[in-house]
Amino acid sequence: MNSINTNSIYGEYAEYLDLVLEDLSKRFKNFDDYVLEQTGEHGFEHIITRIKSDESMREKCIRKGIPETPYSALYINTDAIGMRIVTSFVDDIYLMIKYIKSFDNCEVIEEKDYIKHAKPNGYRSYHLILAVTTDYPDVNGNEKGIYYVEIQIRTIAMDTWASLEHKIRYKKNIAEQELISNELKRCADELASCELSMQTIRGMIRSKLSQNENNDESGNAENKENTVI
Ligand code: 0O2
Numbered sequence: 483m484n485s486i487n488t489n490s491i492y493g494e495y496a497e498y499l500d501l502v503l504e505d506l507s508k509r510f511k512n513f514d515d516y517v518l519e520q521t522g523e524h525g526f527e528h529i530i531t532r533i534k535s536d537e538s539m540r541e542k543c544i545r546k547g548i549p550e551t552p553y554s555a556l557y558i559n560t561d562a563i564g565m566r567i568v569t570s571f572v573d574d575i576y577l578m579i580k581y582i583k584s585f586d587n588c589e590v591i592e593e594k595d596y597i598k599h600a601k602p603n604g605y606r607s608y609h610l611i612l613a614v615t616t617d618y619p620d621v622n623g624n625e626k627g628i629y630y631v632e633i634q635i636r637t638i639a640m641d642t643w644a645s646l647e648h649k650i651r652y653k654k655n656i657a658e659q660e661l662i663s664n665e666l667k668r669c670a671d672e673l674a675s676c677e678l679s680m681q682t683i684r685g686m687i688r689s690k691l692s693q694n695e696n697n698d699e700s701g702n703a704e705n706k707e708n709t710v711i
Pocket of ligand 1: 609
């Protein structure tokens with residue numbers, strides 16, 4: 483049995499966070515296998531998971547003016563468990579959301595579509611907060627405890643932009659802030675336009691391929707008929 487980490491802000495519940503992540507990760511792997519089988523392409527590129535560090539969670543509690551307790555960390559804050567799913571195209575994001583919404587033990591309690599409504603700085607991503615009902619106890623005394631998971635779903639292009647912006651956003655003490663912000667926004671818009679064009683190209687290729695398949699099939703049917711005659 484795992485020893486209880488009394489120093490962790492997550493208290494005795496710390497051990498369940500990884501288990502919730504593992505369970506969800508397995509489901510996404512199954513989804514990927516299914517999409518690959520159906521379309522010949524992966525459902526997503528990769529997934530990054532993290533449990534918010536003790537230090538970051540404490541810092542967040544202090545920032546919000548709430549006590550540094552397991553209740554605050556697991557119930558008031560909803561991002562102790564985080565997943566970032568990176569897809570190739572925007573369409574794949576909405577397919578993934580549909581899949582997530584089909585989970586029977588998960589309820590979407592918050593949804594932010596920063597793709598249809600990009601942040602003023604150009605940030606684009608789809609955010610969901612899931613309330614997952616588990617077989618583990620929770621901080622509210624439930625035997626089938628509820629654990630929150632923050633899921634960010636974005637394309638490779640959106641992810642690249644967010645990573646670069648994250649790296650440079652803290653470097654505030656430099657001149658020409660406005661120019662830099664405008665340039666970042668311009669890059670985000672150009673990437674968005676570029677990836678929509680790439681998605682259109684994928685659509686064209688897919689419809690060409692299925693047209694060819696249909697032609698092949700009807701060709702084969704004709705051949706069969708010919709054989710019969
Ligand atoms: P970390 O370490 O990434 O988890 P919250 O502060 O979570 O209570 P908020 O800010 O309204 O509430 O949540 P939102 O808008 O859903 O954003 C949460 C996360 O999205 C952030 O987590 C970032 O990871 C990411 N994000 C949001 N806006 C931006 C942005 O403009 N640029 C980049 N690069 N990432 C962004 P945290 O809290 O920053 O920490």
